[in-house]
Every structure is written in C-alpha cells, then in structure tokens.
Amino acid sequence: MLIYTLKRVLLALLVALTVSILTFGLLHLSSDPAVALAGEDATEEDIQLVRVQYGFDKPLPVQYMTWLTNALQGDLGTSYYFGIPVSTLLAQRLPVTLTLGSCALIYAILFAVPLGVLAAMRPNTWLDRFCLSLAVSAQAMPSFWFGLMLIVVFCLWFPLLPVSGSDTWKHFIMPTIVLGTNAMPAIMRLTRTGMMDVLATDYIRTARAKGLRPNTVLLKHALRNAVIPVIAVIGIQAGYMMGGTVIIETIFALNGMGLLAYESIMYFDLACMEAVVLLLCLVFITTTFVADILNAWLDPRIRIR
Amino acid sequence: MLKKILKRKFVSSALVLSMLFVFGIQSGHAGKKDDTLNVGTKTELGNVDKFFNANRTGMLVQRLFTDGLLYTDPVTLEIKPALATSWKWINPKLMEFELRKGVKFHDGSEMTADDVVYTLNYVSDPAIKTKGSYLKNIDHVEKLNAFKVRIHMKEPYPLMPNRLAGGISIYKKGCYDKNGSLSQNINPNGTGPYRLTKILDGKGFAFEKFDNYYKDSPKGQPSIGKIVIRIIPEINTQIAEVLSGGIDWIFQVPTDIAESLANNPRVTLEQAPSMRIAFLMMDAAGRTDDNSPFKNIKVRQAVSYAVNRGEIVKQLVKGSSKVIHSACKPDQFGCTEDVKRYEYNPEKAKQLLKEAGYPNGFETKLFGYKYRPMVEAVMNDLAAVGIKTNLNWGTYSGMRGAWQKGKVPIALTSWASSSLSDVDAILPYFYKMDKNDLSRDQEVSDLIKAGGSSADSKVRLENYDKALKLMAERAYWLPMFSVGMNYIFSNNLEFVAPNDGLPRLFLTKWKK
Numbered sequence: 001m002l003i004y005t006l007k008r009v010l011l012a013l014l015v016a017l018t019v020s021i022l023t024f025g026l027l028h029l030s031s032d033p034a035v036a037l038a039g040e041d042a043t044e045e046d047i048q049l050v051r052v053q054y055g056f057d058k059p060l061p062v063q064y065m066t067w068l069t070n071a072l073q074g075d076l077g078t079s080y081y082f083g084i085p086v087s088t089l090l091a092q093r094l095p096v097t098l099t100l101g102s103c104a105l106i107y108a109i110l111f112a113v114p115l116g117v118l119a120a121m122r123p124n125t126w127l128d129r130f131c132l133s134l135a136v137s138a139q140a141m142p143s144f145w146f147g148l149m150l151i152v153v154f155c156l157w158f159p160l161l162p163v164s165g166s167d168t169w170k171h172f173i174m175p176t177i178v179l180g181t182n183a184m185p186a187i188m189r190l191t192r193t194g195m196m197d198v199l200a201t202d203y204i205r206t207a208r209a210k211g212l213r214p215n216t217v218l219l220k221h222a223l224r225n226a227v228i229p230v231i232a233v234i235g236i237q238a239g240y241m242m243g244g245t246v247i248i249e250t251i252f253a254l255n256g257m258g259l260l261a262y263e264s265i266m267y268f269d270l271a272c273m274e275a276v277v278l279l280l281c282l283v284f285i286t287t288t289f290v291a292d293i294l295n296a297w298l299d300p301r302i303r304i305r
Numbered sequence: 306m307l308k309k310i311l312k313r314k315f316v317s318s319a320l321v322l323s324m325l326f327v328f329g330i331q332s333g334h335a336g337k338k339d340d341t342l343n344v345g346t347k348t349e350l351g352n353v354d355k356f357f358n359a360n361r362t363g364m365l366v367q368r369l370f371t372d373g374l375l376y377t378d379p380v381t382l383e384i385k386p387a388l389a390t391s392w393k394w395i396n397p398k399l400m401e402f403e404l405r406k407g408v409k410f411h412d413g414s415e416m417t418a419d420d421v422v423y424t425l426n427y428v429s430d431p432a433i434k435t436k437g438s439y440l441k442n443i444d445h446v447e448k449l450n451a452f453k454v455r456i457h458m459k460e461p462y463p464l465m466p467n468r469l470a471g472g473i474s475i476y477k478k479g480c481y482d483k484n485g486s487l488s489q490n491i492n493p494n495g496t497g498p499y500r501l502t503k504i505l506d507g508k509g510f511a512f513e514k515f516d517n518y519y520k521d522s523p524k525g526q527p528s529i530g531k532i533v534i535r536i537i538p539e540i541n542t543q544i545a546e547v548l549s550g551g552i553d554w555i556f557q558v559p560t561d562i563a564e565s566l567a568n569n570p571r572v573t574l575e576q577a578p579s580m581r582i583a584f585l586m587m588d589a590a591g592r593t594d595d596n597s598p599f600k601n602i603k604v605r606q607a608v609s610y611a612v613n614r615g616e617i618v619k620q621l622v623k624g625s626s627k628v629i630h631s632a633c634k635p636d637q638f639g640c641t642e643d644v645k646r647y648e649y650n651p652e653k654a655k656q657l658l659k660e661a662g663y664p665n666g667f668e669t670k671l672f673g674y675k676y677r678p679m680v681e682a683v684m685n686d687l688a689a690v691g692i693k694t695n696l697n698w699g700t701y702s703g704m705r706g707a708w709q710k711g712k713v714p715i716a717l718t719s720w721a722s723s724s725l726s727d728v729d730a731i732l733p734y735f736y737k738m739d740k741n742d743l744s745r746d747q748e749v750s751d752l753i754k755a756g757g758s759s760a761d762s763k764v765r766l767e768n769y770d771k772a773l774k775l776m777a778e779r780a781y782w783l784p785m786f787s788v789g790m791n792y793i794f795s796n797n798l799e800f801v802a803p804n805d806g807l808p809r810l811f812l813t814k815w816k817k
Contacts, residue, residue: 255507
C-alpha cells in the first residue's frame with residue numbers, strides 16, 4: 001500500500017509540473033501580456049512601460065524559473081490587476097468556491113445514488129427509463145443556459161431567490177443545483193451499472209435465499225460493493241466541478257475562485273491565471289489521488305495490480 | 306447576409322428575453338425606498354484609484370469620490386473649472402492654475418496646493434506603476450503659493466487640460482506614503498460628491514453622499530443618498546437583476562438586448578454616443594508584403610467604395626451610432642468631416658480594382674477582435690467586388706501584436722480616445738511613423754505632430770484639418786462608424802446620458 005501511495009504521489013507531482021509548464025508557455029504565447037495588461041487604448045509608450053515594469057522583457061525560461069522558484073517557496077506572485085499577493089486573493093475567494101463545490105457534490109450524490117439504485121432495482125422499466133432520461137437531459141444541458149432558466153423561473157416569475165451574489169445561503173441554491181446537476185449523470189449511471197452487476201452475483205442470491213430483508217440485501221450487501229467505482233467517479237467529478245465553477249460563478253456573480261479565473265482571463269492577469277490553473281490542477285490531482293487511495297484501500301486487488 | 310448575421314446574434318439573448326415577456330415578471334424596485342442607487346457593472350477593479358486601473362468602471366468610480374482640477378461637462382463636453390478656479394498656458398510646456406478655496410477632503414481637511422503638488426509629482430514619477438504614459442509627461446509640479454500651482458511638462462502637450470478634466474484626480478498629501486498604490490483601497494479619501502465607504506472584495510463598492518461637498522462644483526450637488534456598485538460579469542444576469550428590481554442602473558448593454566428591453570414599462574433605455582469609433586485600417590506601407598495590394602491607393606479606395614457602411618450601421622450597429630467619414634469622432638476638437646467621402650458604390654470599386662491591376666480581385670487576411678457581425682458584413686461586401694478575405698479572429702492584444710509586427714494587411718479595429726474630446730487622443734497613436742503606423746506617411750505624421758505640439762488652437766486646427774484631408778484622399782483608413790452606448794435603468798430614475806461615453810452617476814436623481 002505504501003509503495004502504491006508513493007507511486008501515485010510521484011505521478012501527481014509530475015502532472016502538476018507539466019501543467020505549470022504548459023500553462024506558463026501557452027499563456028505567454030497566446031498573446032502579448034504587456035499589450036493585454038496596458039488595456040485597449042494604450043499607447044506604445046504605455047505598453048513599453050508595462051513590459052519593463054512587469055519584467056516581460058526578460059527571456060521566457062528566465063521568467064518561468066523565477067515564477068517556479070517563488071511558487072515552490074509559497075510565493076505565487078502579485079496579481080498584476082489587483083495589486084495584492086495572489087495567495088491573499090486565493091484565500092479570499094477559495095471559501096466561496098469550496099462552499100459551492102461541497103454543496104453541489106452533496107446535492108449530486110444525494111440525488112444520483114438513490115436514483116441509480118432505483119434504476120438498477122427495476123431495470124428496463126419506466127422507472128429506469130425515467131432515470132436515464134434525467135441523466136441524458138442533465139448531461140446535455142449547457143450549464144449557462146440552465147442557470148439562466150433557473151433565474152428566469154425563481155427570480156422573475158416566482159421571486160423566491162436572489163438573482164446573484166454570495167451574501168446569504170439563498171444565493172447558493174441555484175448555483176448548487178446547476179453545478180450539481182451537471183455531475184449527477186455520471187454518478188447515477190455508474191451506480192446503476194455497479195448495482196446491477198452486484199445484484200446478479202452469487203452472494204446476493206445467497207443473501208436473499210437466507211431470507212434477509214430486501215432493504216438489508218440492497219443497502220448492506222449490494223450498495224457497499226457497488227459504490228467502489230462510484231467513489232473514483234466522485235473524485236473526478238469533484239475536480240470537474242472546480243472547473244465548472246468558472247461558468248457558474250460568472251453567471252451568478254459569486255465572488256469565488258471560478259469568477260477569479262474568469263476575471264484573470266479577461267484582464268490577462270498572468271500571475272493570477274497561473275496560480276488559479278495550478279490550484280485547480282492540484283485540486284483535481286488531490287481528489288483523484290484520494291479516490292485512488294480509497295479504492296485501493298476498499299479493494300485490495302487494485303493495489304496488487 | 307445581414308439578416309443571417311442579425312438572426313444569429315439575436316438568438317442567444319432572445320431566448321431568455323422572450324421567456325421573460327411571455328410569462329411576465331414579478332418585480333418591485335427597491336432602490337428608491339431606501340434612497341440607494343444599485344448599479345451593476347461587469348468589471349471588477351483591482352484598485353479603486355484610477356491612476357492604477359485602466360477601465361471604464363474605474364472611470365465611473367473615480368468620478369464619484371474624487372475631483373480633478375478641471376471637469377468635462379457630460380453634455381456640452383466643455384472643460385470647466387473644478388478644484389481649480391482658473392488656468393492658463395504660460396507656454397506650450399507650462400500651465401498655471403489658481404486653486405479653489407474651501408474644498409474639503411472626505412476626512413474633513415482642506416485641499417491646498419500641497420495636495421496637488423504631492424499627487425501629481427507622485428503619479429508622474431517614472432518609478433511608480435501608474436496607468437497612462439501621459440502622466441509621465443509631467444516633469445514636476447511647482448507650488449507658487451497655498452492656492453496656486455504650475456505644471457511643468459517634458460514635451461508640449463495640448464491635451465493636458467482634457468486629461469486634467471478626465472483621469473487625473475487630486476488626493477490628500479501623504480496618502481501614498483504608507484500603503485503605496487493600494488492606499489486608496491485601504492483608506493479612500495477624495496474631494497468628490499460621494500464618499501467611498503466600503504470596498505466589497507470581489508463584489509463591488511458602496512458610497513454615501515458627501516455632505517460637505519463644495520457648493521460651486523461644476524458637478525452639482527449629489528442627490529441620491531447612497532450608491533452601491535455591484536460586479537455582475539454576465540449581461541443576462543444584469544438584465545435579470547434590473548427586471549427583478551435588484552439593480553437600478555446598468556450600462557454597456559449590447560444594442561440588440563437593449564432594444565428588446567425598451568418596451569418594458571419598468572425600465573428606460575437611453576442611447577447616447579461615446580468617443581469610440583470603429584475603422585478599417587489598411588497596410589498602405591506594405592509592411593506585410595512589399596507586393597501588398599493595399600500599397601496601391603486605388604485598391605484602398607476600392608475597399609472604401611465597396612463597404613456599405615450605411616446599411617451596416619442601420620441593420621447591425623444601430624442605436625446612436627452613425628457613419629463617420631474622417632479618422633476621428635466628429636465632435637472631437639480638430640476633427641473635420643469636410644474630407645473626401647466614399648459613398649457605397651460597388652461598381653466603382655470594381656473599376657478601381659481593375660485599374661489597379663486586380664480585375665479578378667485578390668485574396669487577403671482580415672483581422673478583427675470585436676464587432677463580429679460587422680466584420681462579417683464587411684467581408685461580405687468586399688467579396689462582392691472580388692476581394693476574398695480570410696478572417697483572423699482573436700483578442701485585441703493578439704491583433705495589436707500582429708499589426709505591430711507588420712502582419713496585418715487589413716483590420717477592423719476601434720479606439721475610444723480615453724473619452725477625450727480631442728483628435729490628439731487618437732491620431733498620434735496611429736500616424737507616428739512607428740510600428741503602430743500602417744501608412745508611414747511622413748507628410749501626415751508631420752502635420753499631426755505639428756498639431757500636437759502647439760497650444761494655439763488655430764495652429765492645431767489648421768494642421769489637423771490638412772492631415773485628415775490627406776488621410777481621406779489617400780484612403781489609409783476607412784472610417785466606419787461611431788460607437789454608441791446603451792444605458793438601461795429603472796423608470797423611476799433621472800439619468801443624464803453623457804456624450805463622451807463616461808456616465809456621471811452623481812448626476813442621477815430619483816423622479817419625483
């Protein structure tokens with residue numbers, strides 16, 4: 001288990017390093033950061049001033065090594081746009097995103113797992129078809145459109161919820177639904193498949209033959225085993241959700257890390273963009289890593305392989 | 306073709322808006338009840354101090370809580386005395402100002418020459434990362450007495466009064482000493498009609514009426530008690546907020562959405578001009594290729610005749626936008642529309658192309674970064690006379706980088722002149738014989754330089770007039786249209802729509 005864990009840690013670090021190089025390179029190659037930072041009406045003198053002030057006149061590898069050295073020491077630089085340390089900005093914005101992400105994940109699990117179990121219990125019935133339709137619709141629905149539709153219904157037709165902002169728990173309801181709904185199909189479909197596989201096994205037949213109550217068979221014996229692959233998917237979905245917050249937070253004006261990512265792109269705040277991408281990548285790596293370890297712990301066959 | 310473009314552009318917003326109108330809206334405007342004007346804007350500010358930010362929301366915030374020595378009237382665009390009571394040019398590099406007595410900062414202290422000297426000397430220091438190179442043209446500011454100062458410039462700069470009436474605020478002496486560029490974020494202090502009471506990190510700003518605002522201010526006295534500016538990046542969310550009563554005022558609303566909302570009884574649409582113009586820029590100097598077709602004046606004139614600007618403005622741009630004929634906004638100082646005009650004439654365009662040696666037209670790249678439907682309409686018009694364009698679409702910085710490297714044969718771009726009503730805020734940046742200059746015409750460049758080096762209005766006007774006439778005759782640009790600004794606000798508000806695209810929120814009032 002220890003060797004397996006160490007291998008996964010090493011892999012995670014390599015992924016993080018690759019992402020940081022790619023991010024840095026692509027951001028600098030996509031556009032001239034000095035022109036972008038100086039603004040649309042900037043004169044040539046303005047642009048040159050920015051180029052020198054922010055060190056964009058130095059060679060790219062030198063800029064990257066400076067950034068990496070500082071990042072490894074916990075200094076993610078100063079935001080070009082906000083003028084404060086990026087780590088301070090992230091600390092201000094992360095709680096909103098974590099709140100949203102956690103709520104959405106809980107919402108997704110609470111709906112997707114029971115629906116997946118229900119569909120597995122009655123395969124190829126109207127109930128299964130209904131769950132499948134839900135999954136397909138949720139998967140196909142663009143989150144920005146779904147978000148706007150919720151605003152129309154719950155803020156304009158029936159003014160029950162605030163349109164945008166992050167001041168109260170009510171502000172998180174619609175963003176949670178939108179973000180969570182997008183993560184539901186994968187969890188629901190995998191729960192269904194896993195449950196159907198497990199329900200067809202001999203030990204479940206034995207448990208039923210022993211005369212155990214259906215709920216006990218389902219929840220104690222079947223679900224526990226069926227849930228193993230679902231945990232891996234939940235880990236991946238949690239990572240996707242962090243990326244999904246960019247759109248959701250922009251629509252609902254939630255001042256979290258997703259909105260910060262959007263703003264950084266809009267203002268070409270390189271220091272902030274690099275940090276946000278790295279942090280999102282780390283969250284993704286961590287959640288996947290935790291899911292891998294959990295899976296290995298739950299299923300010894302995985303760590304032996 | 307225009308209809309197709311219109312249709313596509315309209316679909317996304319129409320879906321949301323149509324649902325609102327079909328099923329109706331429940332709303333009630335809350336702002337008037339608690340005397341709070343709720344404003345929505347898409348842009349967050351990294352720094353509330355305009356010296357350290359470069360966007361329109363920054364200009365809006367700055368005018369609320371600070372004043373400059375001078376002030377631009379939003380309707381007449383006339384420059385009026387503000388913190389200064391009078392000013393004069395001593396020579397083209399030196400200005401003198403008499404300061405107003407009895408003006409209070411929000412902390413209760415009186416504004417004097419020391420504050421002006423301190424602020425301007427600080428922000429003009431080359432080592433300080435302020436936005437706007439014009440600040441660095443200030444050599445130093447000299448105090449003559451407690452209420453009289455002189456601004457010494459490095460180079461003649463006739464635009465200085467406009468700048469002082471625009472983005473140059475006066476702060477309290479010593480304000481930057483403790484926290485540097487973040488000082489105004491930490492302890493905001495200005496002399497403006499509203500006090501900045503709260504900066505809501507990532508959410509917006511809160512202001513309160515300043516009761517000790519000086520009586521003779523050209524800005525008038527503030528009327529509404531509180532103003533809250535909220536950052537809402539998505540335009541559809543902004544509209545939902547306006548319709549639900551959460552927000553009272555928004556701006557920069559796309560014309561198609563704005564006009565769809567115009568019939569809603571709860572809101573008012575105001576369409577007003579701005580200083581921004583859009584234009585087609587052509588590589589007359591042949592920087593992309595020595596054999597570039599755009600080196601030939603007949604080709605550039607053919608392009609100018611080929612594009613149906615009237616129809617583009619009527620069908621696509623709409624609002625308060627108008628076709629322009631000169632390389633500037635018509636109401637800018639020094640701008641003349643008395644130049645060679647290119648009315649839509651595709652037959653003449655074809656004839657000119659034939660004379661230029663391109664009877665079957667040619668193929669080229671067209672760069673763009675905004676106004677996509679208009680860019681596509683231009684491509685369509687050019688194709689109709691035989692000029693096939695391949696669109697190179699990207700960001701502004703990407704496009705500008707390409708044109709500076711000499712890779713742009715033709716581009717549709719725009720310029721807002723920093724909302725300044727003077728051609729010196731646009732012409733020198735494109736006709737200076739440098740890497741931004743696609744025409745490299747020494748004669749035009751010299752005329753513009755002469756216009757920008759004198760404080761004598763007559764001399765300036767003469768030089769700009771000659772330069773603009775030459776530019777039109779030689780068809781370096783095809784000036785396309787002036788860009789308007791759409792404001793949507795609650796119908797219980799009185800709002801003065803500005804002619805320079807810079808909203809003055811301190812002029813808003815509740816309707817009686």
